[in-house]
Amino acid sequence: MGEKSSNQSTGYQTLNISTKDDLCFIQLYRPEAKNTLNDLLIEEFRQALLSCHSTAKILIIEGLSDIFCFGADLQALANTPSEIQSGPEPLYDLWYQLTTGPFVTVAHVRGKANAGGVGFVAACDLVLADSKAEFSLPELLFGLMPACVLPFLIRRIGYQKAHAMTLMTKPISSEEAYRWGLVDAYAEDSQALLNQHLLRLRRLSKTAIGRYKNYLNKLDVSLAAAKPNALAANQVVFSDPNNLSKINRYVNTGQFPWEA
Structure with a gap:
């Protein structure tokens, strides 16, 4: 965590929360699952935001030393029927709150930020990274798309850069992310x-x-306007049986869709 904390909350299963005066450190903490996102983490993060909404001036979002966040928990996705999953809206709303809330949000990225991890990064006001950090959007390899990430990413780095990052699917370095505007330093x-x-x-x-x-939120209404299309696009690709088959195969065998 960024500084020695004066208070640490142990009431969460997927987060480590600590506060120091007007700072709130929120660490994504699922080391057994590569810091992937599941319904519990999203709900606990929402609760953490509410708890520091009126008191914290600065929120620092961190991950592990080698993985910031690896995106959706594909293991949980493969094992949980889609009809009992919460869907993409809670995560989109969480990123929206990071972007628009009455505090400065700082993403401190070390290691890999993958898929939904890039969503957390793009939603923050400032992004600080380790020189070895990497950022990637591999969704198209599985027939998916970063539907909910893109409104936040386009807002931050522009349409063409976000488009190219989505199409190429390969990781970009901290240096390249800095040149593109995804990383501030x-x-x-x-x-x-x-x-x-x-x-x-x-x-x-x-x-x-x-x-x-x-005031800033009134100047830029793009995220609110993009939400219905983002949720609809996410629903389409995650309900496609062919895509779900690719995810299940990857979870069970470790083989990517293009591998024989």
Whole structure:
């Protein structure tokens, strides 16, 4: 975590939460599952946001030292009937809250940010990365698409860069992500980089941040407008039996769709 915390919450199964004055550190913590996203993590993250909504000035989103977030939990997806899954809306709403909430959100990325992990990154106000971090959108390899990620990603890096990243499916480095605007700063010692940024950000008042974010949200209504199409597109690809078959095969054998 970014700094020694004055308070740490142990009431979560998928997150580590710590606070220090007006800072709130939220660490995605599912090391047994490569920090993938499931319904429980999304719900616990929503609760964590609510708990620090009125008090935290700055939220720092972190993962593990080698994996920030590896996207959707394909194991859970393969084993859970689609009719009892919560669907994409809670995750989209969570990213929307990160983007529009009355606080500064900082993604501190070390290691791999894959698929939905890129969604968390793109939803944050500032992105700081380790020099060895990687960012990728592999969804099309499985016949899927980053439907809910794209509105946030396009808003951050532009249509063509997001389009190319989706089509190519390969990871991009911190350096390339910085050139594209996905990363605001990167360094070999990303912890020191984070601490430097926090020194500056903590000079801002909670009131000023809230008023500014509220004004900014009125200038850009793209995320709210994109939501219905994003949810519909997500539903189409995740209900396709052929795509689900590819996911099941990958989960059970480790073979990618293009492998014989």
